[in-house]
Amino acid sequence: MASTLSYNSLNPLVAAFSRTHFSNPMYKQLSTDISPLVSYGNRTIKQRKILRQVKATPLLEAPVSTPKSTQSGAEIGEGQTPQKKKLKVLVAGGGIGGLVFALAAKRKGFEVVVFEKDLSAIRGEGQYRGPIQIQSNALAALEAIDMNVAEQVMRVGCITGDRINGLVDGVSGSWYIKFDTFTPAAERGLPVTRVISRMALQEILARAVGENVIMNASNVVDFVDHGTKVTVLLENGQKYDGDLLVGADGIWSKVRTKLFGATEATYSGYTCYTGIADFVPPDIESVGYRVFLGHKQYFVSSDVGAGKMQWYAFHQEPAGGTDTPNGKKERLLKLFEGWCDKIIDLIVATEEEAILRRDIYDRMPTLTWGKGRVTLLGDSVHAMQPNMGQGGCMAIEDGYQLALELDNGWKQSAKSGSPIDIDSSLKSYERERRLRVAIIHGMARMAALMASTYKAYLGVGLGPLEEELEEDFLFTS
Numbered sequence: 001m002a003s004t005l006s007y008n009s010l011n012p013l014v015a016a017f018s019r020t021h022f023s024n025p026m027y028k029q030l031s032t033d034i035s036p037l038v039s040y041g042n043r044t045i046k047q048r049k050i051l052r053q054v055k056a057t058p059l060l061e062a063p064v065s066t067p068k069s070t071q072s073g074a075e076i077g078e079g080q081t082p083q084k085k086k087l088k089v090l091v092a093g094g095g096i097g098g099l100v101f102a103l104a105a106k107r108k109g110f111e112v113v114v115f116e117k118d119l120s121a122i123r124g125e126g127q128y129r130g131p132i133q134i135q136s137n138a139l140a141a142l143e144a145i146d147m148n149v150a151e152q153v154m155r156v157g158c159i160t161g162d163r164i165n166g167l168v169d170g171v172s173g174s175w176y177i178k179f180d181t182f183t184p185a186a187e188r189g190l191p192v193t194r195v196i197s198r199m200a201l202q203e204i205l206a207r208a209v210g211e212n213v214i215m216n217a218s219n220v221v222d223f224v225d226h227g228t229k230v231t232v233l234l235e236n237g238q239k240y241d242g243d244l245l246v247g248a249d250g251i252w253s254k255v256r257t258k259l260f261g262a263t264e265a266t267y268s269g270y271t272c273y274t275g276i277a278d279f280v281p282p283d284i285e286s287v288g289y290r291v292f293l294g295h296k297q298y299f300v301s302s303d304v305g306a307g308k309m310q311w312y313a314f315h316q317e318p319a320g321g322t323d324t325p326n327g328k329k330e331r332l333l334k335l336f337e338g339w340c341d342k343i344i345d346l347i348v349a350t351e352e353e354a355i356l357r358r359d360i361y362d363r364m365p366t367l368t369w370g371k372g373r374v375t376l377l378g379d380s381v382h383a384m385q386p387n388m389g390q391g392g393c394m395a396i397e398d399g400y401q402l403a404l405e406l407d408n409g410w411k412q413s414a415k416s417g418s419p420i421d422i423d424s425s426l427k428s429y430e431r432e433r434r435l436r437v438a439i440i441h442g443m444a445r446m447a448a449l450m451a452s453t454y455k456a457y458l459g460v461g462l463g464p465l466e467e468e469l470e471e472d473f474l475f476t477s
Contacts, residue, residue: 085109085410087420090232090242092220092255094121096132096198097378097395098248099205102213104145104403108410113240114209115232117219117249122203130276131304132198136161136181138393139191141400150191152204157194158305160288161185167451170292170299173340181288193288195304221254225372244373244422246402248395251363253380259371265361268385268448271321273313273332273357275350280307281342291387291451292343297335298451299343300387311346314387316452319359328355360385362445365438369430373422377402382437385444387451394437398429405429 087110091098094116102112114121134142134153142150166178185192206214219235223245230245247255251265281287289302296316304310313332323331329352336343365382369375378395409425 084111087111087244087406087410087422088113088242089406090230090240090245091115091248092232092245092253093248093250093378093380094118094206094214094216095248095250095378095395096201096205096392097399098246099202099209099214100142100145100396101246101248101377101399101402102209103149103205104399105406106209106213107146108403108407110403110406112209112213113242114214115218115220115234115240116214116216117235118216120216121206121214122199130198130274131195131310132201132392133160133193133195133302133389134201134396135193135389135393136185136190138396139194141396143191145400145403146208149204149208153196153201154191154194156200156204157196158303159192160195160303161193163288163303164286165288166290168290168292168340168342170294170336170339170343173292173342176293195302195310197304220249223255223258223374225374227372230373244375244426246375246377247370247380248377249380251361251379251383253376255374256376256380259374259376260366260368263363265363265383267319268360268362268445269316270314270360270385270448270452271317271319271357272360272386273315273328273355274311275347275355276304276308276310277346277350277354278307279309279346279349281309281345290342292339293451294339296452298387298448299336299339301342301346309346309349311343311350312386313347314360314448314452321359323357326352328352328357362441365434365441367434369434370426373426375402375426375429382441384441385448387447388440388444390440390444394440397436398433401432402426402429405432 085108089102089105089110089112091102091112091114094102094114098114098116099121102114105112134157139150139154142153161181164178165181167176168174169176182192184190218238220232221235222233224231224233225245229241229243231239231241232245233239245255247253247259249255257263284303287303289300292299292301298314300312300314302310313336315335329347329350332347332355333344336347361383362385363379363381363383369381377398379391382394384391384394405425405428406420406422408428409420409422413420
């Protein structure tokens with residue numbers, strides 16, 4: 001596919017040339033008002049459209065989605081499904097990336113089986129499974145896959161992209177840079193960034209994929225690529241055959257280990273405390289998210305709807321640290337002593353049991369994502385630091401692109417009368433995704449460095465990153 005500029009509206013650092021292009025219709029359902037003069041840093045927007053703020057609502061009996069059209073352009077009527085294609089796709093992992101790919105492949109007419117190791121793909125929030133940010137680029141991919149699913153996600157999610165977002169001095173609380181995330185998305189016909197409950201998102205995707213497609217409590221522990229088919233082995237001893245295998249089983253992927261051998265994930269240098277508080281800041285109507293900059297630590301807060309705020313506290317220290325029983329909150333208050341009240345108030349408002357801790361790891365993307373009839377997707381191949389909110393979004397884009405390449409391969413085989421060249425389709429998918437993923441992965445690492453080397457009290461800003469940030473912002477706006 002031709003190279004095109006794909007814009008990420010949440011953080012201008014993410015803008016990068018990419019081969020991924022989404023054939024989604026214009027986003028026409030913007031409920032807008034016109035706000036008065038709004039200033040963003042050194043830029044002024046005389047007329048800024050504002051989406052009506054939508055609070056997150058529970059997902060109640062969401063209907064199973066019926067696609068309105070296929071990417072080949074053939075219209076599909078209500079209740080109809082694409083013509084079945086004789087290709088069986090096995091997916092290891094029923095997380096966001098695995099389910100999005102399964103949905104995209106199903107909409108293309110392929111037979112899909114998803115193996116999910118947990119008891120249910122519709123998982124509760126649980127440890128490390130808090131609300132997730134779905135940015136404009138990922139929403140555009142969902143629209144291209146299934147408009148009804150995208151509309152459900154946008155309806156259930158809490159809009160943050162219509163408000164002020166940006167970087168703040170952690171001590172004074174004063175704005176460093178404000179991002180206008182709405183205007184660029186609206187000008188490009190893209191949906192606006194949302195934050196959604198991970199359980200609600202999983203439920204929407206699982207319903208659309210279908211219960212008959214997902215095998216819960218099915219942990220893929222091994223596979224054999226026979227050259228003409230792939231056999232997967234589950235932990236319970238059962239075996240299943242398919243035409244190809246997609247490893248969407250996360251940062252500690254067993255499929256990746258089988259393909260390339262055991263490799264260590266890279267410790268970022270940061271441990272992360274995260275929590276959700278029943279708390280409504282006084283500026284909730286005007287601010288979506290903030291990144292509070294500091295020295296050797298930084299803090300992120302975001303509205304997640306329903307009167308709740310989600311936050312992340314990153315602190316630079318060796319991996320493997322632990323806290324005393326019921327000591328997380330006390331430690332955080334000491335770490336951020338002297339920082340602005342916006343941070344302290346959030347920590348104080350959070351229950352001790354609602355605070356979780358984990359060390360942050362990522363994996364450097366490689367040039368090779370797969371071998372033969374097996375490839376990788378999402379965190380299994382390019383796990384990234386969470387500070388830009390792009391990990392899940394990149395997995396969604398992966399799912400779209402992989403289904404597209406398989407569909408293109410099928411069409412070519414039908415035209416030539418020869419069997420589909422699965423190896424070539426998978427290699428094409430990898431080529432289309434490598435550059436964009438590598439750039440955003442690098443930006444996520446740079447963002448962590450930028451956010452934790454800010455020293456306002458010494459008159460030190462963001463260094464060389466400051467100029468780059470401004471240039472990227474002006475270029476993409």
